[in-house]
Amino acid sequence: MKARDWLGVLPFVGMLGGVPFVNKVEPYVLGMPFVLFWIVLWVVLTSAIMALVNRLDSAAREEEHQG
Amino acid sequence: MNTALIIIFLVLLLAIYSGIRAQKGKDMNMEQWTVGGRGFGSIFIFLLVAGEIYTTFTFLGGSGWAYSKGAPSYYVLSYIALAYVISYWLLPPIWRYAKKHRLVSQSDFFVSKYNSKGLGILVAAVGVIAIIPYLILQFKGLGIIVSEASYGSITPTAAVWIGTIAVTIYVMISGIHGSAWTAAIKDIMIFVVVVFMGLYLPYHYYGGIQPMFEAVEAANPGFLAFPDEGLSVSWYISTVLVTVFGFYMWPHTFGSIFSAKNENVFRKNTVMLPLYTLMLLFVFFVGFTAILQVPGLKGADGDLSLLRLSLKTFDPWIVGLIGAAGLLTALVPGSMLLMTAATLLAKNVYKVMAPAASEARIARVAKLLVPVLSLISLYFTLHGGDTLVTLLLMGYSLVTQLFPALLLSLQPQPWVNKYGAFAGILAGVLTVAYVTVFKVTIGTMFPDWPAAIKDLNIGVAALLVNLVVMFGTTLVTRLMLTPGTQAANTGGSPTL
Numbered sequence: 001m002k003a004r005d006w007l008g009v010l011p012f013v014g015m016l017g018g019v020p021f022v023n024k025v026e027p028y029v030l031g032m033p034f035v036l037f038w039i040v041l042w043v044v045l046t047s048a049i050m051a052l053v054n055r056l057d058s059a060a061r062e063e064e065h066q067g
Numbered sequence: 068m069n070t071a072l073i074i075i076f077l078v079l080l081l082a083i084y085s086g087i088r089a090q091k092g093k094d095m096n097m098e099q100w101t102v103g104g105r106g107f108g109s110i111f112i113f114l115l116v117a118g119e120i121y122t123t124f125t126f127l128g129g130s131g132w133a134y135s136k137g138a139p140s141y142y143v144l145s146y147i148a149l150a151y152v153i154s155y156w157l158l159p160p161i162w163r164y165a166k167k168h169r170l171v172s173q174s175d176f177f178v179s180k181y182n183s184k185g186l187g188i189l190v191a192a193v194g195v196i197a198i199i200p201y202l203i204l205q206f207k208g209l210g211i212i213v214s215e216a217s218y219g220s221i222t223p224t225a226a227v228w229i230g231t232i233a234v235t236i237y238v239m240i241s242g243i244h245g246s247a248w249t250a251a252i253k254d255i256m257i258f259v260v261v262v263f264m265g266l267y268l269p270y271h272y273y274g275g276i277q278p279m280f281e282a283v284e285a286a287n288p289g290f291l292a293f294p295d296e297g298l299s300v301s302w303y304i305s306t307v308l309v310t311v312f313g314f315y316m317w318p319h320t321f322g323s324i325f326s327a328k329n330e331n332v333f334r335k336n337t338v339m340l341p342l343y344t345l346m347l348l349f350v351f352f353v354g355f356t357a358i359l360q361v362p363g364l365k366g367a368d369g370d371l372s373l374l375r376l377s378l379k380t381f382d383p384w385i386v387g388l389i390g391a392a393g394l395l396t397a398l399v400p401g402s403m404l405l406m407t408a409a410t411l412l413a414k415n416v417y418k419v420m421a422p423a424a425s426e427a428r429i430a431r432v433a434k435l436l437v438p439v440l441s442l443i444s445l446y447f448t449l450h451g452g453d454t455l456v457t458l459l460l461m462g463y464s465l466v467t468q469l470f471p472a473l474l475l476s477l478q479p480q481p482w483v484n485k486y487g488a489f490a491g492i493l494a495g496v497l498t499v500a501y502v503t504v505f506k507v508t509i510g511t512m513f514p515d516w517p518a519a520i521k522d523l524n525i526g527v528a529a530l531l532v533n534l535v536v537m538f539g540t541t542l543v544t545r546l547m548l549t550p551g552t553q554a555a556n557t558g559g560s561p562t563l
Contacts, residue, residue: 033292
């Protein structure tokens with residue numbers, strides 16, 4: 001597996017592995033109970049991570065084409 | 068007829084009209100009817116995918132679960148986002164293979180990969196059986212919308228009939244082109260309606276989102292975090308995993324993979340689609356607001372919470388717009404589900420039984436199956452009391468059983484053969500059926516085990532059974548068969 005493939009594991013770790021440690025109502029963040037905020041935060045991070053994966057991937061493919 | 072109902076029916080007519088327009092002037096052969104000629108670009112695929120994911124369930128079921136269960140409803144946000152992550156690696160190889168072999172259905176994929184028509188029939192059957200609860204969910208939702216928006220003048224039963232007939236006519240006329248077009252209107256409409264309600268209602272009743280949550284927490288302490296037992300954190304993790312694996316195993320979702328123009332469409336979509344799930348957040352806000360404003364909805368009635376709160380708060384014309392958005396969230400996915408199920412039965416079951424049937428005859432059978440499937444779902448809609456989430460989870464547990472065999476078939480060297488795949492899927496599906504009929508959980512089977520294990524989604528157990536049987540059968544049949552005829556991909560007549 002390449003580095004960009006491992007990036008795909010991160011959202012799972014954050015969204016699933018993190019929840020047992022943050023399963024509480026307080027503090028409220030952006031008006032949301034903490035555990036809900038945590039999940040929302042990871043949804044946004046997931047999107048960012050996938051943008052990074054896309055960039056790394058297309059850069060790698062261009063190199064392949066040139067080489 | 069009140070203002071709300073008039074608006075809903077106008078939108079329905081518009082959707083049917085656009086379906087007729089989209090279809091006009093096109094020679095609809097089977098490939099046209101189902102995969103739109105493989106010519107859709109990023110934006111259309113985006114809308115189609117979004118169209119399938121955001122169904123009546125999102126609208127009524129999501130708010131219903133927030134209303135009646137609280138924190139466990141958050142699982143929906145997680146599984147959709149994570150399913151997109153998986154799609155980055157899962158969909159391109161499926162698409163490439165399907166394009167190369169000109170496949171049009173999920174069942175075709177298994178037939179081709181494992182070289183077994185019998186496996187194709189099994190996969191088609193599992194798909195159709197899983198689609199039924201999903202369809203029931205849409206019909207139930209339609210019924211709720213129509214009867215609530217009529218302010219009680221149309222009974223829920225009559226409303227379900229009206230909804231079912233509308234979906235059936237819509238599918239028979241339009242096929243996928245109508246769906247894609249209407250999906251565009253639906254997405255804009257649902258987005259506006261959901262964001263508006265999710266912000267307006269908490270501010271209207273509590274002066275903000277945090278005060279709303281604080282009031283709910285004060286009335287039901289602990290409701291906004293996962294409980295220690297039951298729908299606990301271990302339920303959350305296992306349910307998200309089971310549904311993530313099942314996400315692309317729905318025959319209609321799998322089928323929409325084929326309609327992409329190129330494989331990069333999927334990769335690009337993984338950036339924007341997770342953000343799109345945040346729309347659900349606003350649906351949850353509505354459900355949580357309803358808890359103290361329209362109290363007392365028990366069990367499956369929790370699904371009524373969003374509309375009850377709308378009726379209490381808004382003028383009939385706004386209720387009409389909300390209802391119309393809801394109608395489209397049932398119509399688009401409902402038509403997709405019906406069409407997929409009918410096509411699967413016609414192509415992957417009927418055609419195998421009657422190999423001499425012409426293409427035109429298969430298409431006719433598919434169209435005739437649409438009303439038949441509608442009536443079956445209608446029957447169960449009128450005779451079942453489950454919540455929308457329960458129905459959705461049941462369907463997911465079923466389709467998830469196809470995931471191991473699919474994943475293993477993508478390996479360069481097949482890990483399991485057709486016998487293993489067949490036996491594994493069958494064992495997994497039977498486990499799900501047993502569990503559903505007898506209402507078994509891991510907790511009822513092993514009452515002394517720790518809560519963390521007892522609360523696991525039962526789909527996990529079915530997947531384990533599936534995998535054990537799959538590898539076991541592969542091993543045994545490989546030993547029994549002479550070397551050279553054993554591999555899944557390489558030959559032998561499809562005897563299963």
